Structure formats: structure tokens, C-alpha cells
Amino acid sequence: GEKVEQHESTLSVREGDSAVINCTYTDTASSYFPWYKQEAGKSLHFVIDIRSNVDRKQSQRLIVLLDKKAKRFSLHITATQPEDSAIYFCAASMISSGQKLVFGQGTILKVYL
Amino acid sequence: GGIITQTPKFLIGQEGQKLTLKCQQNFNHDTMYWYRQDSGKGLRLIYYSITENDLQKGDLSEGYDASREKKSSFSLTVTSAQKNEMAVFLCASSIWGYEQYFGPGTRLTVL
Numbered sequence: 001g002e003k004v005e006q007h008e009s010t011l012s013v014r015e016g017d018s019a020v021i022n023c024t025y026t027d028t029a030s031s032y033f034p035w036y037k038q039e040a041g042k043s044l045h046f047v048i049d050i051r052s053n054v055d056r057k058q059s060q061r062l063i064v065l066l067d068k069k070a071k072r073f074s075l076h077i078t079a080t081q082p083e084d085s086a087i088y089f090c091a092a093s094m095i096s097s098g099q100k101l102v103f104g105q106g107t108i109l110k111v112y113l
Numbered sequence: 114g115g116i117i118t119q120t121p122k123f124l125i126g127q128e129g130q131k132l133t134l135k136c137q138q139n140f141n142h143d144t145m146y147w148y149r150q151d152s153g154k155g156l157r158l159i160y161y162s163i164t165e166n167d168l169q170k171g172d173l174s175e176g177y178d179a180s181r182e183k184k185s186s187f188s189l190t191v192t193s194a195q196k197n198e199m200a201v202f203l204c205a206s207s208i209w210g211y212e213q214y215f216g217p218g219t220r221l222t223v224l
Contacts, residue, residue, distance in 0.1 A: 001172070006155070034212055043203060044156075046212040089155055100171070101213070103155035 002027040004092050006104030013111055019077045021107045023090035026071065030092040033066060033073045034101070038087040047088075048075070080111045115140035117216035119204050124221045128196040134189045134219045136204030145187040146205040146213065149173055156203065162187055163209065191221070198223040 007022045023033075034049035050057045050064040050073065057064045063076040073092075077084055087108050091101040117138045126132045138145065143164050148156040148171075158171030160179035168179055178190040187204060201220050205213040 004155075032210075036215075043217050044205075044215040046214070049212060100158060100161065100169075101156075102172075103157070105153070105155045 002030055002092055002094070002102040004090060004102050004104045006090055006107055008107045009105070010108045010110070013080050013109070015080055015082060015111050015113050017080055019080050019084070019109055019111070021075045021088050021090070021109070022072065023074065023092075023104050024070075024072045025092045025102075027092070027094065028068075028071065029094045030071075032093045033064070034091050035062075035064065035075050036089045036091065038089065038106070040086070044089065077109075080109075082111050082113070085109055085111045115142075115214070117204055117206060117214060119202075119216040119219050121219060122217070124219055126191070126194040126221070126223050128194060128223060130191075130194045130223075132191040132194055132221070134191075134202050134204075134221075136187045136189070136216055137185055138187075138204075138206040138214070138216075139185060140206055140214060141184070142206035142208055142214075143184070144207050144209050145181065146207075147171075147177075147179060147187065147189045148203045148205065150201045150203055150218070152199075159189065159202075194221075194223040196223055 003026045013019045031052035036044040066073045087106045090104040146161040147159040157173045162181040165184045180188045201218045204216040207213040
């Protein structure tokens with residue numbers, strides 16, 4: 001079955017710099033790639049997603065890139081702020097399995113002053 | 114907007130006990146999910162339900178049962194709690210093919 005690997009377990013960046021979190025997946029049939037954020041003591045909430053018909057998507061300071069050939073996707077957070085500090089999870093699913101997501105292990109992002 | 118409610122917030126059980134976790138959503142979403150989150154790991158899918166009266170096993174279904182009583186509610190049962198087990202169980206709902214909305218979680222501790 002699908003496996004999603006999240007490459008950075010922790011990431012520390014200075015406020016104002018960019019942060020990049022990388023994920024790889026194994027199943028070429030995967031076509032939907034969402035990202036979720038989990039702040040300390042809270043549940044997950046959706047931040048951005050990308051589908052396989054595009055290779056880039058931006059929502060304000062968040063950019064998601066998808067490289068289908070390399071089976072890799074990444075989340076770029078530009079102009080980081082302290083409130084970006086959280087655990088970020090990437091996930092993947094196939095259209096045929098709808099929203100049966102396989103999650104990465106999570107990346108702890110710390111934004112310091 | 115909508116909300117997902119999970120009860121109880123904290124659940125303490127004894128080894129071998131059957132424990133039930135409940136989830137309610139008022140988004141009017143067709144699809145609901147149960148995930149388990151262990152410390153330092155990603156989420157793993159236990160069960161999901163595409164519509165009312167549907168039940169599908171996830172990758173971690175062994176040791177669990179689930180029930181979709183109606184469109185707005187989805188229950189998970191730990192059939193026999195394992196000693197020293199500690200995890201957070203997260204319920205989610207979505208429109209099929211779109212982002213999932215997560216509840217606040219139930220934190221399970223087994224003594």
C-alpha cells in the first residue's frame with residue numbers, strides 16, 4: 001500500500017525566513033495531497049492541498065509544489081511568523097480511494113525570533 | 114460553519130475492558146473517519162464510513178469495531194484495551210474528495 005515519508009522531523013527557522021517541508025510517496029496512483037497543521041494541544045486543521053493535475057498551488061504565504069516524476073511534494077511557508085510554529089502533516093490518497101489518506105509522520109516547525 | 118464533537122475528552126480504562134468513543138458532526142458531511150495518533154507518529158486510519166450504513170476498514174482496524182448510527186454520528190469501540198496503551202483518537206468528517214475536518218480528540222490511557 002501507499003507509504004508517505006516526511007523527511008524533516010524538526011525544522012527551526014528564524015522569523016521572516018522561509019520554511020520548506022518535504023514529503024515523498026510511493027504509489028504513482030496517488031493524486032491528492034493535503035497538508036494539515038496541528039498546534040500545541042489542539043487537533044489537526046487543513047491548511048492547503050494540491051491535486052495531480054497541477055504542479056503548484058499558492059494560498060497567501062503557503063505554496064505547495066508537486067513533482068509527480070519524483071513522487072515528491074513540498075510545503076513552502078514564506079515570511080514565517082511565530083504563529084506558524086506547529087506540527088505539519090502531509091498526506092496522500094488515490095482518487096479511487098477517495099479520502100482514504102495516508103499520513104506522514106509529521107514535522108515540528110519552530111519559528112524563533 | 115460546523116463543529117465536530119468527541120466524547121469523552123479523556124478516557125481511562127482497564128486492561129481487557131471494552132471502551133466506546135463517540136463522535137458527532139453538524140457539517141452534514143457524508144463521510145466520517147476514525148484515526149489513531151500515537152506520540153511522534155502520523156495518523157493511522159482505523160475505520161471510515163462513506164455514507165450512513167456504510168463501514169470500511171482502514172489499515173489499523175484490528176482490535177476495533179465501529180458503528181455509523183446515523184449521518185451525524187460515528188462511534189468507535191476498542192474491543193479489548195491493551196495494558197499501558199496511550200493514544201489520541203481523532204474523528205474527522207468530509208465531503209467525499211475534499212478536505213477533512215477534525216474533532217478535538219479523545220485521549221485514551223489504559224492502566
